[in-house]
Amino acid sequence: MNRHSSPPLSSLSEIQRIVDWSIRTRRSVRAFSDQPVSREDVESILDTARFSASGMNIQPWRVHVVTADAKANLSAAIAKVDDDPALSAELEEPYQYYPREWVTPYIERRRKVGWDLYGLLGITKGDKPRMHVQHGRNYQFFDAPVGLFFTLERSMEVGSFIDYGMFLQSVMIAARGRGLHTCVQAAFLKYHRIISAELAIPDDQMLMCGMSLGYADERCIENTLATERELVESFTTFHDKNKETDV
Numbered sequence: 001m002n003r004h005s006s007p008p009l010s011s012l013s014e015i016q017r018i019v020d021w022s023i024r025t026r027r028s029v030r031a032f033s034d035q036p037v038s039r040e041d042v043e044s045i046l047d048t049a050r051f052s053a054s055g056m057n058i059q060p061w062r063v064h065v066v067t068a069d070a071k072a073n074l075s076a077a078i079a080k081v082d083d084d085p086a087l088s089a090e091l092e093e094p095y096q097y098y099p100r101e102w103v104t105p106y107i108e109r110r111r112k113v114g115w116d117l118y119g120l121l122g123i124t125k126g127d128k129p130r131m132h133v134q135h136g137r138n139y140q141f142f143d144a145p146v147g148l149f150f151t152l153e154r155s156m157e158v159g160s161f162i163d164y165g166m167f168l169q170s171v172m173i174a175a176r177g178r179g180l181h182t183c184v185q186a187a188f189l190k191y192h193r194i195i196s197a198e199l200a201i202p203d204d205q206m207l208m209c210g211m212s213l214g215y216a217d218e219r220c221i222e223n224t225l226a227t228e229r230e231l232v233e234s235f236t237t238f239h240d241k242n243k244e245t246d247v
Helices: 012-022 039-049 070-083 083-090 106-121 128-143 158-176 184-200
Strands: 060-064 144-152 181-185 206-212
Touching: 012 158, 039 158, 039 184, 070 083, 070 128, 070 144, 070 158, 070 184, 106 128, 128 184, 144 158, 144 184, 158 181, 158 206, 181 184, 184 206
Parallel strands: none
Antiparallel strands: 060 144, 144 206, 181 206
């Protein structure tokens, strides 16, 4: 497709509706069906996402796709460590994803989404065994047929994290356009050394996150979770008047 080509639909309102639908219906799916996803679809999604914006067009992303035996072997390797508290406690993440000290309103939002999910699953506060099992579902890619890992050269700086966010969003929206769902997973960060060893990722590449990709299993109650979002006026300030100054 020519990047200067005309819109595929004659009605701009129809294009807006489709784009808005793709963004608004993107959500973190935590239960996938066994319906396969073709390699052609994965390549098509990445072929679209590669047009994401990046500072000075540096395009810092690197993608590793796991399916079939490679995915199963990786899941097993992570689960072996995840199920051993002593081994798991020794691991460190490659970078600090979340704040070291949570403040309002972020701590409340984090807690709400966690307890809303556990509430749907019937997991009560303090039920650590079931919490561990549910968290471990991350490392099974929530049964999705495709897993993706995204890496960044360690020499890059914070600006590339911004570039990466735009790339990841493009991957997720392109997936929605094909009827697919995703779940971005920072949970994999703790096991970055295992992932790098299993996938032969060079030492100069840092794991940014993982992602599950597939068709949502809408029969599963966890997929009914709809996270709340703040209204535009709560995070936006419009500056449309000149600042008055004393003469």
